[in-house]
Amino acid sequence: MKVRLTVAQALVRFLSVQYSERDDQRQKLFAGCFGIFGHGNVAGVGQALLQSELADPDALPYILARNEQAMVHTAAAFARTTNRLQTYACTASIGPGSTNMITGAALATVNRLPVLLLPSDTFATRIATPVLQELENLGAGDISVNDAFRPVSRYFDRVSRPEQLPSALLNAMRVLTDPVETGAVTVALPQDVQAEAFDWPEELFAEREWHVARPLPETTILDQAAELIRTSRRPLIVAGGGVAYSGANDVLRTFAEATGIPVGESQAGKGSLPYDHPQSLGAIGSTGTTAANAIAESADLVIGIGTRYADFTTASRTAFQNPDVRFVNLNVARFDGGKHAGLPVVADAREALTALTAKLNGWSVEDEYRAESLQLAQEWDAIVERTYNPPAEVTGKLAAGLLTQGEVLGCVNELSDPRDVVVCAAGSMPGDLHKLWRTRDGKGYHVEYGYSCMGYEIAGGIGVRLGAPDRDVFVMVGDGSYLMMATELVTAVQENVKVIVVLVQNHGFASIGALSESLGSQRFGTSYRYRSGDGRLDGDYLPVDLAANARSLGVEVIEVDGRAELEKAIGIAKAAAGPMVIHVRTDPLIGAPDSESWWDVPVSEVSTLESTSTARAAYEESKAGQRAYMAPVTYTREVDD
Template sequence: MKLKGAEIMCESLLREGVEVIFGHPGGAILPFYDALWSYPQLRHILVRHEQAAAHAADGYSRVTGKVGVCVATSGPGATNLVTGIMGAKADSVPMVAITGQVSRASLGTEAFQECDICSIAASCTKKAFMVMNPADLADTVREAFYIAQEGRPGPVLIDVPRDVQLELTEAVFPEVTAVPVPEVSQEALERIKEAARLINEAERPVIISGHGVMTSGANQELKSLAEQSGIPVITTLLGLGSFPGGHPLSMGMLGMHGMYWSNISVDQADLIIGVGMRFDDRVTGKVDTFAPHARIIHMDIDPTQIGRNVPVEVAIVGDAKALLQNLVPLVSNTPRPDWMQYIENLKRDHPSLAIPSSDTLLPQHVMSNLNTLLQEDPETTVVTGVGQHQMWAAQFLSFNQANSFVSSGGLGAMGFELPASLGAQVGRPGAPVWTIAGDGGFQMTLQELVTISEEKLPVKIALINNGHLGMVRQWQEMYFENHLKAVPVPGPDFIKLAEAYGVGAVRVTEQEDVMPALRQAQAHDGPFLIEFVVDSTTNVYPMVPPGGSLADTIEDPAMARNPVI
């Protein structure tokens, strides 16, 4: 059977189980869009900017566990995808990005919208393909989906010249097979025994759980390890949800804006078990002084991450779920009353979630009320942008299910929140999705309000409007002698703007109106935006200062503290 290249692309996507594509058409990708006409099973979501297509595919992938797919034309369409592709690479999200390209005869001539996107994307993908023969398309799509999911997940790009999409060729499709879970090696089994010995002997151990726990589906195994050993669990930003936030052994997030008690506990620990995380700079603070008393056990599927940032005593490469299944039976429940009491004293004397007394509306008031609402429906997904609001959300919101918190962690892309929540809502159509945004980042991709309106996606938006680029302002205030430059963000009337896009909206300026507005949004049949006009000078604490260690964690100066005994 002969098919056009574009038809082979569509058929291949269908065979890979793809149901949704996020994209924007253009000249070089039009043959693919024409082929989509014959494939109604492939739902296409028209975004209003290609960057949003990549972020939406990212959000979709995180909540479904499937490969997210985004599509763009050549030149500016392709380059607009790059930010979202890099975000997926940084956060280990499986994605396939498909771009159109100028015809083969025009390559290298600086033709209209010609761009060597494969070279541009080389550093932000696991692999980038340019397909010069339509007979290679089916195999390339199969290989791309395999690579995106194998080992540490990530994005793959397929660039297809326009004439390749149009050319007829004999269609031969490879068998679609699931990516096998790597077996636990004999070497890993021996190291697991050593890890168990260290765990059983430790007096002040902590577990640090990352996004990789959820990628491997190891939430239950992690919970079993914590409960079997009695060891408290701290998470990275993207590890939120990997361990139930309401569990007695949960200690919340660590790192630059982590809980004070989490940071100090890591600093004082004699053993750290890192699972599915990278020990990146936002977690460790100053690497040279990270966990000075601790031996480190590091379990991760990516061998290049182990020992990369911090020295490791026991390195175990493999799938987190399989590794933990082998570790848990070897671990004993050793009482550590002194250590647990030390942690309880930290929590008592350094209440990181205490809200300063104020007559004005603070961001913390919004987060505290939103957390109350979220606990009523554990199926809720929260998607954040990047900045102060992201950190307040990570601190105040408790996540008890995997993949219920979605954020741009490694890349830290402002504007991620709205398109990613679009993708998350498409992926979980029956579950509530809340977007938490800052007024600065929100204005980077707010055009996607029309997409959620057009697609009738009931995304709820909590817009934290402090009139500034809040995190930048905080740094300028604290470390640049209060030289506030380019941080006020005069915004539009967000209520009128939302209504113009067909989105319900309300403005809140008083503390007592927060919960009624949240419930109004939750009950609204369709997308809804709440603009919370909050204090413009509030900083996010705790905070590890630039170049500082976790032991240097700064607490909110507005809160009185007592020494830990």
């Protein structure tokens, strides 16, 4: 039997009957489709979505976005919240509509999050070329702007004929549901092909279930890993995002309690253990706690679980200073498992930890090491407490109504529920949240720090709430990121997606300002100021009214002046039924406590500025501590007589 549909109609019908399955739990793979229509997709995918909605509104619900990059961020955040078992499709018109999605695609691929992108393309027939918004390439006739998606997509295809659609879609589903290969998947659709009719086999539209695998570890490799752990004296776990995606939090807790091995967390892995668990050291690396970084410095074995060892996690490869340090890496991807010349235990994190716990039955680190780790963690928590509730010598320096950023984070942390989610992505707050946020729930922390994309916050917060509608979502965003992509507040209002946006006004880029100062560049170009009489951007602050801007987008706004008003505003927002914005002002010059770590950002080797020359000398001193981590793993195997 054949079914006559357009390419776009066939696409929408196919997507509506795709399911993912893991551990016998089945869910729709696509919760819906975000889109912004233009001449490239309005008559194709747009018409197909309308036809689908009229027939069955729940088949593939359409959500109107305001920015193409933002809708990809929302889809990625939703996918992360649902442990990569669900996602959204995103459709855009040709030209700028489609290329606006490229940054979102890069973010999804860097973070290994499944999103399906459907950029519209120019005419496959080329009969009217060049059409509106078409880029003419002088050296090749088959290139369009959508080819720019290739390097930031895990899979790319262009459907130039209807017959190509089935293979493109099946390959797309394969990649989206593969925990190793997943990322952005791009299927470019020429606008004339979208509207072209074809006789499709009925089998194309049968329900399909895509199994998300849990690869098991090899016994021989697992034995080696267990032996390396048994012979170590100061082992350390680095928990990454793979712990959450695997649902391995409880198994990790059991493993850590049984062995006494302390746990440091990457940005994606934060929340792997509750902040007050005896084995929890909190954040590790450049934005880590002094506790995690102190243990990391002397660790003789690092057990990476679901981490890709980003430069912030390893403090640009200065975190682990023990000359005999070795690595055991539990990871579903062999690419990450082999990093730092480690022993790759290629397996699902939950399955590998379960098997390793059994192998190590009865083994534990020494009591002194447990006590040392716990003491360091408690000392750091006391620093967090002073940051949340700063003493008079700090608050006394603040102008009337201003708070420190640490105070703002502390208020939100202490007045939110344990299952509430904090969302952030760029600026100074991700680093502060990493080291300071007291995570109480495995899904309570959502900071995008693989691509650290300014503007992700509000769009990402919407995705988190869509994926976890029973949790309040606190979006922490500075004025710099807010100004880049605030328009998705309109989408939150339209869909009544409750997000609580804590908008921090500090008149510029606090994070880069502090980094600039540390690198000898004197916070140049990081403040929102008028140009002064001598032509420099160092005049008075600009009179930008972000609260009024948010109100103009249809959301309710509370402006707070001081801590008492902030605490009251959080209570009001928690009780509200729809999206809210809390506007608060902070002093950008009062930073968070130091992690006693480093991040490699090169400083100018020569300069006429004394500040830069001084910073260069400090840079060279820190860089001397970088290591290659190339030593091979060795272990002792008992041999029967």
